[in-house]
Amino acid sequence: MEDAELSTDTLAGTAVDWREALAHMWETPAVTLVGANETGGTTGWIMRSLRDSTIPFPGTINIVSRRGGTVYGIEAATSLAEVPGELGIVWLLVGAEASLGLLDELAERRPHAVIVFSGGFAEAGNHDGQRELREWSLRTGIPLFGPQSLGFISPHHGVNVLDGNVRGVPRPGGVALLAQSGSIAMAAASAASEAGIGLHSVFALGGSAVMDYHTLGRALLDDGVGAIGLYVEDIGELGDFARFAQDATRAGVPLVMLLAGLSERGKAIAASHTGAIGSDHRLILGIAEQFGVVTVSNVDDLISSLQALESAGYRTFGSGRVGVFAGSGGALISLSDQLAATNIELPPFERETAVTLLGEDSAHLVYNPFDMGAGLLGKPDEFERRVAAIVKDPNVDIVVHLFDIPDPTIAAHVRWAQAAIDLTVEQGKQPMLATGADRREFRVPDLYGPDVTIAFGSAQTIAKIRALSTWSRGDAGDADVGGFPRPTSSTTRVVVDEDVREILAGLPLRWPQEWRVARGDNAAEVLATANFPLVAKAAAGLAHRANAGGVLTQIPNLDAAVAAVDYLRALFDSDIVFSERVAFEEELFVGLSRSADGTPFIAVGPGGSGVEDKRIGVRLLPLSDRQRDMLLRDYVPSVADHAGFRTIVTALEALMQDPAIESIDLNPLVIDRQGDVAALDAKVHLFT
Structure with a gap:
């Protein structure tokens, strides 16, 4: 993507x-309130923001009211x-119809931005009115916020036009907050x-x-923003979310997203395991993991995560692998x-580390997290x-250094913590000082410096570890x-058995030996030389056999086997395919499909029946x-380093360049006794 495209939108070629x-x-240079009055609270809140002593507006404040007179x-x-x-x-503090009626005059006056307070647009079924707001903004190039917006504040730029109040004294910094809910915006701020x-x-x-959120977020990426916190009720097009996440990662700006109101909406995807897995929820979480969105x-x-990222200077640290030690076994347990309920990686320590910690004979007792033991209090060396x-x-x-009670009045605690921090920083790694219980009464601002991540209590500790990792x-x-060719059709057909093998012929897959019993065949004769036990499948073009x-x-x-033929024919009136039963220890799943907007994706994990719930x-x-x-x-950690499995995954990704393929479903894949990858069942959906 060219840099010039990072924050553009188009209308009629512009x-x-x-x-x-x-x-x-x-x-x-000015703020203009249209429809202002002293009877409601909205104008009053905006005027308080403009006259706030912490961020006073230095320009002109204009009031427009049909009644004239004075307002505030x-x-x-x-x-x-x-x-x-x-x-x-x-600020347009008038109704939907009046707001739309002012757009032509506003286009001539060229304001710096427009904030629409009123509802009565798409949320009320007035999609034409919402479209008119959008097209006006795109045509004029003037930012338009809303409808139902409560404005914005920027301590960084010294502008406050909020219809609301932010507690505390906001200090300028690098965190931007974007919320589709006004109350959440105020609470988070x-x-x-x-x-x-x-x-x-x-x-x-x-x-x-x-x-x-994604249009504004992309526009903020090079405006001194270090991290962006999001409250999102409608994710919109998945492609827009993915491009925003990718652009933010490229810019080194982490995103922290609180996603609400998410439903498992069905997708316009053919019925397949992979299609079922390609729900909004799974795709959103997959995109988030892919690009490091918290x-x-x-x-x-949300706030704890942003605190952690700010304390780390918004940097990344290796692969986000976490090491934890503590002096309290109970807190560590x-x-x-x-931590076991999260996807935070706690890798085992190297053998050399384990030997250094407990000696050659006890190295096998070293785990991550590691219990230092309370007996070291008097042994600083x-x-x-x-x-x-x-x-x-x-x-x-x-x-992560877990202290049960980090009392800053106890010199030994402070020395221990500072020593651990210094040693961590020397290695170019991020130090976190955390507590097992919420002991904020011991908080001393910047006691250990602004670049140390501090977490009080287990909930905050987990949130901050997750954010950094x-x-x-x-x-x-x-x-x-989304750089793949788009399909031109929306209807599909299922391909199985021999046809699938032909499509996947270039992959290093082992296919179990098969015997096909056609409708007119004698099953006993066809299977006379087969090696039992076998698996029987109805070749009926079923998506979920x-x-x-x-x-x-x-x-x-x-x-x-003869009885199986009679049974399956009675149900499906189709050929019956028998295959050898392959010995294996673990079933795996690899599937590829396309989201509703045509973007291809891959899914991997445990295989077998009920894969959608795994x-x-x-x-x-x-x-x-x-x-x-x-x-x-x-x-799929058991095959993460399996050369054949990795080759198959890479080759499948390349196959999705073919716009004729809607989805590929390999379930289960297994590693046979010879170490080869065997496909026990597979199907492909092709666009017709």
């Missing part, structure tokens, strides 16, 4: 660079035409301010006719139980020796997502080498 538009907006001490014009000079940022997070800007987006479920974790071994371990990128694990890749009862396993002998990893194509490594390591 392009808008929203970065330039926002830069112009921040330089506004300012002489009101009765129309826009009476307002002299530039309008600057315009207040929590961030009280937590000491430096704020670049906060936007209450509302209905987002044009300035939605997903959270509440505002507290509790944290370990909670031994404590530092052990910490040095852990932080030097090549498997560890982020080091997830961001470090993301990878933007070299190629843009096993679920439909079209697969019979463990057929022990010829008599049972832990499956999903990624958009194309994959970088690092993205592929992380996917296989996380979801």
